Amino acid sequence: MRLPKGFQFSQGSLQDFFDCRRRFFLRYIQQLAWPAVESEPMLENERFTQQGINFHKMIHQHLIGVPADRLSSFAFKDDLENWWQNYLDLYNRLEFAKQTAIYPEITLSSPMGNHRLIAAFDLIFRQRDNTFVIYDWKTNRRRPPRVWLERRLQTRVYPFLLAKAGGFMMDGKPIPPEQIRMVYWFANFPLEPEIFNYDEKTYHADQKYLAHLVETIEHAAEDNFHLTDDARMCQFCVYRSLCERGIQAGIASDEESMENDIITLDDTFLDFDQIAEIPF
Amino acid sequence: MSALKLSTDQIHLIESSPDEKIFLEGIAGVGKTTAGVERLLFLLAQGIPADSILLLTPQRTLAKPYIDALLIPGVSAGGQVSVVTMGGLARRMIDLFWPVIGGQVGFSHPDSPPIFLTLESAQYYMAQVTAPLLQQGLFESLVIDHNRLYSQIIDNLNKAAVVGFPHAEIAERLKNAWNGEPGQMHIYDDAQECANRFRTFCLEHNLLDFSLQMEIFTRHLWNLTQCREYLIRSYQHLLADNIEEDTPIVHDILRQWIPQFRSSLLIFDLDGGYRRFLGADPQSAYSLKELCSTQFEFQDSYISTQPVTALENSLSTILKPQETAIKTLNPSIERYHPKTALVHGYFRFYPEMLDWVAKQVKQLIQDGMPPGEIVILAPYLSDALRFSILQRLDNLNIPCVSHRPSRSLREEPVTQCLLTLAYLAHPQWGKSFQVTKFDMAYALMQAIAGMDLIRAQLLAGIVFHNRQGNLQLTSFSIINPKMQERITLRLGEKYESLRIWLETYQQEPPQELDHFISRLFGEVLSQPGFGFHSNIKSGEITANLIESIQKFRWAAGEYLSETGKSIGMEYLEMVRQGVIAAQYLRSWQPESEDAVLVAPAHTFLMYNRPVEIQFWLDIGSRGWFERLYQPLTHPYVLSRRWLVGKPWTDAEETATNQETLYKLVKGLLRRCRQKIYLGLSVLGEQGYEQQGALLTTFHKLFQQWQSEGEN
Numbered sequence: 001m002r003l004p005k006g007f008q009f010s011q012g013s014l015q016d017f018f019d020c021r022r023r024f025f026l027r028y029i030q031q032l033a034w035p036a037v038e039s040e041p042m043l044e045n046e047r048f049t050q051q052g053i054n055f056h057k058m059i060h061q062h063l064i065g066v067p068a069d070r071l072s073s074f075a076f077k078d079d080l081e082n083w084w085q086n087y088l089d090l091y092n093r094l095e096f097a098k099q100t101a102i103y104p105e106i107t108l109s110s111p112m113g114n115h116r117l118i119a120a121f122d123l124i125f126r127q128r129d130n131t132f133v134i135y136d137w138k139t140n141r142r143r144p145p146r147v148w149l150e151r152r153l154q155t156r157v158y159p160f161l162l163a164k165a166g167g168f169m170m171d172g173k174p175i176p177p178e179q180i181r182m183v184y185w186f187a188n189f190p191l192e193p194e195i196f197n198y199d200e201k202t203y204h205a206d207q208k209y210l211a212h213l214v215e216t217i218e219h220a221a222e223d224n225f226h227l228t229d230d231a232r233m234c235q236f237c238v239y240r241s242l243c244e245r246g247i248q249a250g251i252a253s254d255e256e257s258m259e260n261d262i263i264t265l266d267d268t269f270l271d272f273d274q275i276a277e278i279p280f
Numbered sequence: 281m282s283a284l285k286l287s288t289d290q291i292h293l294i295e296s297s298p299d300e301k302i303f304l305e306g307i308a309g310v311g312k313t314t315a316g317v318e319r320l321l322f323l324l325a326q327g328i329p330a331d332s333i334l335l336l337t338p339q340r341t342l343a344k345p346y347i348d349a350l351l352i353p354g355v356s357a358g359g360q361v362s363v364v365t366m367g368g369l370a371r372r373m374i375d376l377f378w379p380v381i382g383g384q385v386g387f388s389h390p391d392s393p394p395i396f397l398t399l400e401s402a403q404y405y406m407a408q409v410t411a412p413l414l415q416q417g418l419f420e421s422l423v424i425d426h427n428r429l430y431s432q433i434i435d436n437l438n439k440a441a442v443v444g445f446p447h448a449e450i451a452e453r454l455k456n457a458w459n460g461e462p463g464q465m466h467i468y469d470d471a472q473e474c475a476n477r478f479r480t481f482c483l484e485h486n487l488l489d490f491s492l493q494m495e496i497f498t499r500h501l502w503n504l505t506q507c508r509e510y511l512i513r514s515y516q517h518l519l520a521d522n523i524e525e526d527t528p529i530v531h532d533i534l535r536q537w538i539p540q541f542r543s544s545l546l547i548f549d550l551d552g553g554y555r556r557f558l559g560a561d562p563q564s565a566y567s568l569k570e571l572c573s574t575q576f577e578f579q580d581s582y583i584s585t586q587p588v589t590a591l592e593n594s595l596s597t598i599l600k601p602q603e604t605a606i607k608t609l610n611p612s613i614e615r616y617h618p619k620t621a622l623v624h625g626y627f628r629f630y631p632e633m634l635d636w637v638a639k640q641v642k643q644l645i646q647d648g649m650p651p652g653e654i655v656i657l658a659p660y661l662s663d664a665l666r667f668s669i670l671q672r673l674d675n676l677n678i679p680c681v682s683h684r685p686s687r688s689l690r691e692e693p694v695t696q697c698l699l700t701l702a703y704l705a706h707p708q709w710g711k712s713f714q715v716t717k718f719d720m721a722y723a724l725m726q727a728i729a730g731m732d733l734i735r736a737q738l739l740a741g742i743v744f745h746n747r748q749g750n751l752q753l754t755s756f757s758i759i760n761p762k763m764q765e766r767i768t769l770r771l772g773e774k775y776e777s778l779r780i781w782l783e784t785y786q787q788e789p790p791q792e793l794d795h796f797i798s799r800l801f802g803e804v805l806s807q808p809g810f811g812f813h814s815n816i817k818s819g820e821i822t823a824n825l826i827e828s829i830q831k832f833r834w835a836a837g838e839y840l841s842e843t844g845k846s847i848g849m850e851y852l853e854m855v856r857q858g859v860i861a862a863q864y865l866r867s868w869q870p871e872s873e874d875a876v877l878v879a880p881a882h883t884f885l886m887y888n889r890p891v892e893i894q895f896w897l898d899i900g901s902r903g904w905f906e907r908l909y910q911p912l913t914h915p916y917v918l919s920r921r922w923l924v925g926k927p928w929t930d931a932e933e934t935a936t937n938q939e940t941l942y943k944l945v946k947g948l949l950r951r952c953r954q955k956i957y958l959g960l961s962v963l964g965e966q967g968y969e970q971q972g973a974l975l976t977t978f979h980k981l982f983q984q985w986q987s988e989g990e991n
Contacts, residue, residue, distance in 0.1 A: 006351040032816060033823035036802025042795045054393070061376055065506050070379035073391040106331065110357035118360075165357035168329035241806040242814065248803055 001029060001220050008109065008118045009214055011157040017217055018153060019233060024217070025225035026239050036238045037249040045252050051080050052139040055187060056105075056122060059087060059137060063104040063123065083139060083187035090190060099125040101169065108165040113214040119161045124169070132166065132175055134158050134182045141253070143189045150196070158182055159198040160206040177203035286318065287311065293576050294318045298326055298517070298543050303572035305548040308950035309583035309890060312547050316521050317349045319545055323517060324355060331359030334515040338525040338555060339365060341887050346519075362515070366530040367490060370497030371396060374488065377507050385496055388484045395487050399434075400828070400860050401835035402489040406430040407859055408839075409481050410474045418470040421463075422911060427858055432912035433474045437491035439918040442527035442559040444498070447475055447491065450918070457917040457928040471912045485839055498529050502536075511537075518544040522888070524552035524562035528920045531564040538571045546572060551946055554885045557907070557915040564920060583890040583953055591618035591956065592949040594984070598977050599942045619985060624958035624978075631668070633961040637895055638672035640957055641876060644893060651679050652874040653892035657881040657948070659903030663688070665965055669878050669897075679875035683883045689828060690855050694812075694821040697726035698797050699852060704751050705782045705800075706790055709849040711749030713856070720744040726811050726818075727804075728774045735767050739775060753779045774809050793848030794829040797822065832860060885947050894948060895957045899978065900970025905941035941973055 007028065017024040026032045039045055058071050068088060075084035102125040109118040123135040136158070149155055163177045180198040227243055234240045235250030286294070293315050296302060306312050324330055330350075337343040343363045350361055364372075374381070374394060382390030397405065407430055410418075419429060436454075440447040451472035455465050482492055501507045518541045520526075520534065538544050546568055553562040569575060581589065625636040637656065645651055656669060666682050673680040689695055700723040703713055721740035725731050731739075742759055745752040756764065756772040756779070764772055781804050785796070801822050805812040812818040832854070833847050840847050854860040877884065881896075881904070898904075907915070916936060917928055949956070958978065964970040 006348065008351065030816075033820045034806070035798050035819065035823040035826045036806060037795075037798050042798070043792065057375070061379065064376065064510055066377065066379050074379065074393065107360040108358065109360060111353035111355070114353055116351060116353055116355075161357075165359070168327075168331075168358055172327055238802070241802055241808075244808060247807060 001025075001217070001222060001225070003029060003115065003218065004031060008116045009112055009217075010118050011152075011154040014157065014210070014213060015153045017213070020228035020237065021220075021225040022227045022243060023237055023239060025222070026242070029225075032239075032242075034238045034242055036241055038238050039236050039252040040249050041252070047078070048139075048141075051078055051083075055080060055083050055087075055139055056137055058084060059122070060105045062087075062091070063102055079139070079188070086187055086190035087137075090185065099127055100130075101126045103169065108161045110161055110165040112210060113218050115214065115218070117157065117161060117210065117214070119157055121158065121162075124162060124166070126169055130170070131179045131181065132162060132169070134162060134180070136182070136184050137187060138184050139187045141188065143186055143192055146194055149184060149194050155182065155196055156206045156209065159196070160203060160210065163198065163203050164207075176200070286314070287578075287580070289576060289578060290315045290318070293545075294322050296574060298323055298328055300543055300574050301538065301541075301572040302543075302545045302574045302576065303548065303569045304545065304576045304578065305550055305566075305569075306576075306578035307550050307581070308552075308888075308947060309581040310578035311580075311582050312549070312578055313345050313521055313888065314582075315578070316519055316545060316547050317345050320346060320361070320519055321349060321355065323543070324358070324361075328517060329359055330361045332514070332516040333361045334518050335361055335363045336369075336518065336520040337363075337365060338522055338527075338530075338560070339886060340368075342522050342525070344887075344889075346521075366497075366526065366533065367494065370493045370501075371488075373501050373507055373511070374493055374496055376510075377501055377504065380506060381496065381500055381504060382486075385500055386483050387486050389486050392486055395485070395835055395838075396493070397482075397487055397489045397835060398831060399431075399490075401832060402434055403427065403430050403859055404832070404836060404854055405481065405487060405489075405839075406434055406474070406478055407854075407857075409478045413470075413474060413477070418473065419467055422467055424911065428910075429912065430859075432910050433471050433478065434489065434491075435910070435913045436471060436918065437475050437478070437489065438494075439559055439913065439915070441491035441494040441498075442529050443561075443918060443920050444529045444532065447479060447495075448472070450475055453918060453922075453924055454912075454914060456925045457914065457922070459927045459929055467912060487835075494529060498533060502533060512540045516542040519547075520545070521547040522549060522552060523565040523568065524548050525555045525560045525886070526565060527559040528561045528564040531561065531568060534568055535571065538568070544572065551943060551950070553943065554882055554947060556919070559915070559919070561920055581950065584950060585621070585953055586616040587618055587621035588949055588952050588954065588956075590616045591621040592946060594618045594981055595945050595949070595977060596942070598980050599938070599945065618981075621952075621954070622956050622958065624960055626960045628962045630961045630963055630965050630967075633897070633959045634668055634672055637669065637897065637957070637959050638676055638678070641673065641678055641895070642676045645678060649892060650874055651876045654895070655877045655879065655884055655891050655893070656895040656897065657879060657884055658897040659881055659901050661878065661880045662965065663691075665897070666878060673876060673878075681875040681877055683877070683879040689821070689824055690858070690860075692821050693722065693726050694818050695825050697723040697811075698800070698822065698825060699855065701727070701778075701782065701800060702793060702796060702848065703852065704753065705785050705796065706846075706848060707750065707786065708790065709846060709852070712849065713852060715746065715751055717741055717744055717746075724775065727778060728771055729809055729811050729813060731771055731774075731811070735771060738763065739767050739771075743775070743779075753782065755779065770809075778804055778810075790848075792829075792833060793851055794826045794833060796848070797826055797829070801826075828860065881944060881948060885944075885951070888951075890951045890953060892952075892954045893957065894952045894955075895959060896948075897959045898964065898970075899958055899960065900964055900972045900975040902970075902972045904944060904972055904974040905937040907936075907940075937973070941977075945974070945977075 013024065013028050016027060026034070054074070058074060062068055062071055072084065075081045102123065103121070104123050105120070106124060107118060107120045109116045121134055122137045124132060125135070126132050136154070159177070159180045159182050162180055163175050167174045169175070177198045177200050182196040182198065184194040186192060227245070228234070231245055234243065234245035237245075240246045240249075290311055293302060293304060304312055304315065320333065320335065323333060335343060335346055346361075347363055349355070375396075378394050379390075382394065387394075407426070410430060410433070414426070422429070436450045437447050440450055445453070451468040454468040458465050458468070479492070481487070482489060488496070518538065523531070523534075523546050548562075548565060548569070553560050584592065623640070625633060625640070627633040627636060641654055641656075644654060658665060661682070670680055670682060696719070700715055700719050703709065703715055717737070717740045721733065721736040724740055725733060725736040742763065743754045743756065745754065756776045759767075759772075781800070790796075791799070801812060804810060806819065807813060812822065829851055832851050836850070837847055840850055851860065879887075914928065916922055916932070960975075962969060
């Protein structure tokens, strides 16, 4: 199947393929706009997502030098106030600023098959001992179990891409996988981060796995993009009416909505260059 | 480096040291952008971190060759090159440094986030500020559509920002140049009053239109140590293409920034400056040359074949004899007759000419020409012309794409259906809008699969009631059984589902309009048996409508809640007035890779991509050389090149028109490889005979050829 010109794989698109091939086909190959409700309640979810975006932006602002006291006045409502305080505690504890180098909101990419694999990182920092830590800020309401995170493509793609494409952070030398650690930090559960250490063996396994996944997609015929067998997922997919898999969207707080509960901002974070230019 | 065949000069430039400051100039088609793309790839191949490279273009379309090159798998792994316009960069910096700068600039609520305005939302707020003044009699002597009036006031503010003068001086500058009736000058004071009030309103409500974004960036953020250091630390290499299309304020920033970069490549098109009406200033761009230690000029065209170049020379000689006469023509070109690069069709009526164009395109494609190598251009592309030409191409199964959709978002039947149903579902919006039986019938035709106009009108005639503004849909079950059969039970069942859904919705608290439409789409209209099911186009239009409403809600929600107005109702009102959803730029519009492009000539130039074949329509139109009628603004007077106080006379107008046509013709021909097809008709689109300067030029050319033939 021919992917659109300039298509780049991301953990989000690979996760879509993994979850439901049909969804991948509709979203990325057909680029089909299907503006049904993803999950209910809409307004609350929109506010929650917006808070997540604001939280990410505030950390970015802080890490590039905007004083915390100036930012704190923006964290005055709902969950954001708590999240921000939890982040400041983490910041003071870990002292990111004293690391050798910090890279907030950085995007890395690498060739993969006939395309490129891309990932937008919330934060990468290099420590004095030349180890690298990836931080991913999670604002989800419930703390997902380790086993669930382990299965996410993000857990494979991020450390893999840092090892593969992060050489420029290591003075042009490749970063040994053993020197990479990925941390999911939960704004609602600040003392329960989930840490994944990386190593050479996992790196090679991930390379093989991701290359195979990409090759499968690149060579799949249209009828190989079949619907998921797990119809519960369709409650949280906008294409449910097109696939004739239900009418109403699921409730975000239901047990099945774990996938939907994770706000992965590499797909939703505001990229100003993606916003229609003001044609002045 | 790629497998392209490059000239020695190109290779020399590309492989220059990564510490070099380079200025590259040349006419269109000589391989400047190709060299720029290869230079970018060369820097990456030298191990320069991608995220330390800033790629700057005046508008996003001009960066496409670079973006395409960066997406190929062959580019090594690493970070990402920042591809930006200065406007995009300004906006990004304001967003990041707002907590530091918001208070200093004079916003009333620096502790609340900024609200960035699109052209649509800026126009909305301009309407809010200006409407009461219009009622008081401002602009009384001016006959102009209100939306055009708003956009020209916004344009003035933008000009002040990108040229770099205080917005409070707009009227003074325009009045000083005014050469007409003195009694008319007050309209500039009126425009100034509106601009001042709009700016104050923006500062009071944390609103940032384009002009304010640029002013904050250039006057405040660029001078803020934290921001400037962040930018200088982030970017060590600059590639700036088409700098001649950028504005003087951008050049001012570059003048200060270039010494801080480790390397830079500035690319200048000698014939450019097509965006003058948007503030482009080639002269200030060219002054950046002195900052670059290495300079290149490319001269040999890679695009035009000899006959096209010969045609360019012939037309140039007619358009600007004095300038062409002093140039020595390449003798090898003189051997080629320009006739072979020109095809024309001559008709009495405009539709006949359009039929001919479609037929020629079909023939070219049948002969093996890729559709993507054909463009159809006109000076301005009216909605009617765009629709007519796209429909003809569609009928011949020719893939085609326009710079914008053939119908505005608000004119789409899908939009009208959704807004009619939204109005029915919200009786609390009152009686401000008229929904007729016809509106209802058309909505039902869209909403229910298989519902034809006759049945839709029958059904609407029976079930739709407008009792003094209170709209109501009654049940299908109470209709006379004979009529039920005529409409069919299947369609009746779907209608009933829709009616019950709307009725149930009304029993709950109302939702945001975009949420309502999203739910209506997902739970009803896109379900099997309804009109949007498996209908890709409907999904796309609905997505764009939802996005437009959402942006409006985010930009105006807070303000409207202060005034107590409903966002949904206000959106509908703005759609009705044409302020919103008239020129909506759609984000859900997959790019067609190989399709005939139908676009205004200037828009095509800003794609900066050569093609094999160009069709030129409407060549009798004055739009090829005359400015749009914009009584409240003036691109030349409000430029840095204009001496403040000097009057703008007819002589300037004529000279500018001549120069515009000359540049446009050259620009187009230098982006054409094989042939120009001229679509000529005695009567233009409006049914009148036309005698514009481009048509006259071609008449002269044909006469020359005729006399050559006779001799």
